[in-house]
Amino acid sequence: MSTGGVMTVAVWRGGPEGSAFQEFRVPGQKSQTVLDVVIWIQQYRDPTLSYRFACRVGMCGSCAMTVNGVPRWTCRTHVKRVAKTGRIEIAPLRSLPVIKDLAVDMDPFFEKWVAAEGRFHPQRTRDQPVRETKPQTRRRRQADAAIECINCAVCYAACDTVAASPDYLGPAALNRAWSLLNDDKDSGTEAILAAAGAKGGCHSCHAMGSCTRFCPNELDPMASIAGLKRASIAAALKRKG
């Protein structure tokens, strides 16, 4: 259902060899997300436009882009909220290499998850019974608070420390590490603390808070990183004592 309005949408086009914004005129709809706008451009104006999406309901974390200078999940960002002047500027996420147009290479992002020990370290085999988890313990509540990350890389793109320092693991990876550190079923405590205390780990964070400000799932990676800092320093003191 068209509302009759037409908006100007500037879309970042090109790859590493050269790029610029290209403008499109897109009809406004009554209810329309930024992802809807990108899909419309690809379907009706330029089928070569490259971008990434899958679920369209804020679960898969693949459609994040920079909208009017702000990193957002585009499938859950309504045009009404960002196109106050009738113009939208859509660019790829910051701090990740652009493959083409709006699609970035997520490899460095996920490599840092691995480097941060953001993978599950099992204690038991599949033949053993599952370990019981008590949901009300402090540790479990801390693990739960950080666990709903959808790997969209919005926090990573929002982080000025990531932008300035390519070896910094970034908020998403460290948030994941914090969740695992508090998980009684995970046995990687030492490995996680070693990664957090190493170069580019949690102590590189300046607590500027962009991760927490822009996380679309309203997680608090800055608090997770603060927790890692405390745990890492406590572990270092314990080793000495």
Place this chain on the structure above:
Amino acid sequence: MPEVRLALLQKLTALVMLPLVAGHIAVMIYAVQGGLTAAEILGRTQGSLAWALFYGLFAVAVSIHAAIGLRAVLHETLALGGRALAAVTWLIFLGLLALGLRAVWAVTAA
């Protein structure tokens, strides 16, 4: 030096500086109430082991704290890393320490 030790050292030096900064400011406000001359300051500080220790500790804490902080700034703004970063950090630390202790010596030596 591992990052976690640097982080710990920076926090510890911040803790040391907290009461020292408060003491420094308090004495400064108290001392200028009736006007102040260089001779009066030197009269109080020269030959005083207490003031030498107070500002000596201050100079050491500042040198460590600032060198670690500037190390992070240099790493992020100039992309310095590895040995170059370590060398510059040591240079900043030693430079600040030399300047600080020289000043402490100048006002507290009898």
